[in-house]
Amino acid sequence: MSDKVESALRSFISALQIAMLYGAEHLKVNNAVDKAYGNLGDILNDEGELVFGIVGEELAFQKDVLFEMSKAYQPIITHLKARGVEKIAFYRSLRKEELGKFISLLTLPKEQIGNNLEKMLADAGIRNISTAKLRVSNGEDPARSQEVAQAVNYLNLYNS
Numbered sequence: 001m002s003d004k005v006e007s008a009l010r011s012f013i014s015a016l017q018i019a020m021l022y023g024a025e026h027l028k029v030n031n032a033v034d035k036a037y038g039n040l041g042d043i044l045n046d047e048g049e050l051v052f053g054i055v056g057e058e059l060a061f062q063k064d065v066l067f068e069m070s071k072a073y074q075p076i077i078t079h080l081k082a083r084g085v086e087k088i089a090f091y092r093s094l095r096k097e098e099l100g101k102f103i104s105l106l107t108l109p110k111e112q113i114g115n116n117l118e119k120m121l122a123d124a125g126i127r128n129i130s131t132a133k134l135r136v137s138n139g140e141d142p143a144r145s146q147e148v149a150q151a152v153n154y155l156n157l158y159n160s
Contacts, residue, residue: 013073014032014036015099019032029103030100040099041094058070105124
């Protein structure tokens with residue numbers, strides 16, 4: 001994983017942690033969102049898309065399982081999973097306002113979000129970030145099942 005990708009993930013998680021601690025409107029959150037937006041923008045301008053996932057209790061990027069980061073950010077992993085977020089995709093046209101709104105939505109109590117996060121994103125005008133819950137389908141989408149199975153296989157390689 002490149003240093004740019006690691007910086008982007010760390011700055012996004014840091015912004016979320018600060019928002020959870022101080023509230024989404026705090027000046028420290030705005031500064032953290034600025035930093036995360038800059039780091040994400042550096043990658044999105046080149047790549048067009050950046051996708052992170054949570055497989056089991058581990059953060060993942062592409063085929064890399066991020067064990068050290070996963071240990072450090074276990075409370076955030078738990079927080080995201082409780083809100084049905086196991087995959088986050090950022091897209092090239094991301095605006096800073098969208099990132100700020102997204103982080104704000106992620107600070108809401110899980111009962112308030114329920115299974116409605118995607119609808120909440122759309123209602124908030126967030127078009128350049130998507131979330132999903134990873135699950136093995138029952139034959140409806142073989143590519144998705146294969147993607148999840150591959151990620152689990154990578155985890156098993158490291159856990160054996």
